[in-house]
Amino acid sequence: MARTWSPSSWQSFEAQQQPDWPDEAALERALKQVASYPPLVFAGEARSLLTSLGHVAAGNAFLLQAGDCAESFDEFSAVNIREKLRVILQMAVVLTYSLGVPVVKVGRIAGQFAKPRSSSFERIGNEDLPSFRGHIVNSPTPTMAARVPDPDRIVQAYNQSASTLNLLRAFTKGGFADLTRVHQWTQEFITSSNEGERYEQLANEIDRALRFMRACGIDTESTSALHEVDVYTSHEALIIGYEQALTRQDSLTGGWYDCSAHMLWIGERTRQLDGAHIEFLRGVGNPLGCKIGPEASPEFVLELCEALNPARIPGRLTLISRMGANKVEDSLRPLLRAARDAGHPVVWICDPMHANTFTAPGGRKTRHFDDICTEIAGFVRAHHAEQSWPGGIHIELTGDNVTECLGGADDILDTQLDDRYETVCDPRLNGRQSLDLAFRVAELMRTAGVV
Numbered sequence: 001m002a003r004t005w006s007p008s009s010w011q012s013f014e015a016q017q018q019p020d021w022p023d024e025a026a027l028e029r030a031l032k033q034v035a036s037y038p039p040l041v042f043a044g045e046a047r048s049l050l051t052s053l054g055h056v057a058a059g060n061a062f063l064l065q066a067g068d069c070a071e072s073f074d075e076f077s078a079v080n081i082r083e084k085l086r087v088i089l090q091m092a093v094v095l096t097y098s099l100g101v102p103v104v105k106v107g108r109i110a111g112q113f114a115k116p117r118s119s120s121f122e123r124i125g126n127e128d129l130p131s132f133r134g135h136i137v138n139s140p141t142p143t144m145a146a147r148v149p150d151p152d153r154i155v156q157a158y159n160q161s162a163s164t165l166n167l168l169r170a171f172t173k174g175g176f177a178d179l180t181r182v183h184q185w186t187q188e189f190i191t192s193s194n195e196g197e198r199y200e201q202l203a204n205e206i207d208r209a210l211r212f213m214r215a216c217g218i219d220t221e222s223t224s225a226l227h228e229v230d231v232y233t234s235h236e237a238l239i240i241g242y243e244q245a246l247t248r249q250d251s252l253t254g255g256w257y258d259c260s261a262h263m264l265w266i267g268e269r270t271r272q273l274d275g276a277h278i279e280f281l282r283g284v285g286n287p288l289g290c291k292i293g294p295e296a297s298p299e300f301v302l303e304l305c306e307a308l309n310p311a312r313i314p315g316r317l318t319l320i321s322r323m324g325a326n327k328v329e330d331s332l333r334p335l336l337r338a339a340r341d342a343g344h345p346v347v348w349i350c351d352p353m354h355a356n357t358f359t360a361p362g363g364r365k366t367r368h369f370d371d372i373c374t375e376i377a378g379f380v381r382a383h384h385a386e387q388s389w390p391g392g393i394h395i396e397l398t399g400d401n402v403t404e405c406l407g408g409a410d411d412i413l414d415t416q417l418d419d420r421y422e423t424v425c426d427p428r429l430n431g432r433q434s435l436d437l438a439f440r441v442a443e444l445m446r447t448a449g450v451v
């Protein structure tokens, strides 16, 4: 695209899914305040992630992108952040050990506050209320007043993101993620289970491998890769005003970076080629993602690749397919072929959550663990058939023992959904289901012969 770009050039394009802020002046004040605050991440970190994702694009690493559907202002605590990190680290260890390639870890965390909605209104009782659009916009409380978009929430979202990121950095660099602690990452409710036992076995094998390395004279103490990990942050770049406020020019390269997170993605509802979201993100240097639903055509995918990655930089663009368990194999193959034939270095990952959502008889939105596995299996088969690398998974999860998704080792039934249904948006895998899924993914990849 030859058109000039600036952090505000998106404003002359149509932006879907933006809140109806009632008070323009208050919105301007909030955005100005955030624009005056320090960036949350640095451009150099975004470039490191880009390099790692380049290895995924080349088939030499695997991407695990995981976290809440929507972070909550009410569930903001050290324990909540630690438990989410813990399950991500456990999954990553299982995948690294089983696949034998590095696992790039990217959280849906420290900024995942904005939600697109299929409908602007939601019927509650006999009232039509404006939909909940994420804590950065309004409150899920079902009253008219609580649903009015409030710009002060933008500042609060920035502050919560900063604290969350601070703790993540402390945990990942300060000893919590040390590989010698791999046993201690298991939570009590997981230890007693089948996947807990499998995890313990794997942790024992890692201990033995570390002892072996030491016996061979390798100084494991001073090898920082064994004691620290990189966990990157990401969220859907939905509220473009907020993203613009955190977009800064890198003093080293002169390039623009959206410093609200390391990686930003465009959702299924906002990926219009002539829309504001693509216009905004094409100009920032961060690694980008875009959701790809079952209606996407090969032509669309190629135009998207040209718009977001015209220089064909490996790792720049991750396409996150979310097709549905029964559609993925047929829908994905033509897209894989098109990108490959055009020479676009796409990181392909599978979101097995968003096209497998349904309403249980009791009225709860849910997903079945088996559908999630089926979609990943179809994704892996499609890649195997097209000789392309199934580069990763994109999962909604929590470390907690919630009952939001059906099935899994505990075989959660629809009658149990009310027990601990705590999400503010979509249903998430709980700690056990997430760990189980990591083992399943490794098995699927090995059975399909891709590793």
Ligand code: PEP
Pocket: 069, 116, 266, 267, 268, 269, 291, 322, 354, 426
């Ligand atoms: C999400 O990731 O929470 C989401 C809304 O996904 P999608 O855009 O794929 O529907």
Ligand code: CO
Pocket: 069, 070, 354, 396, 425, 426
């Ligand atoms: Co979601």
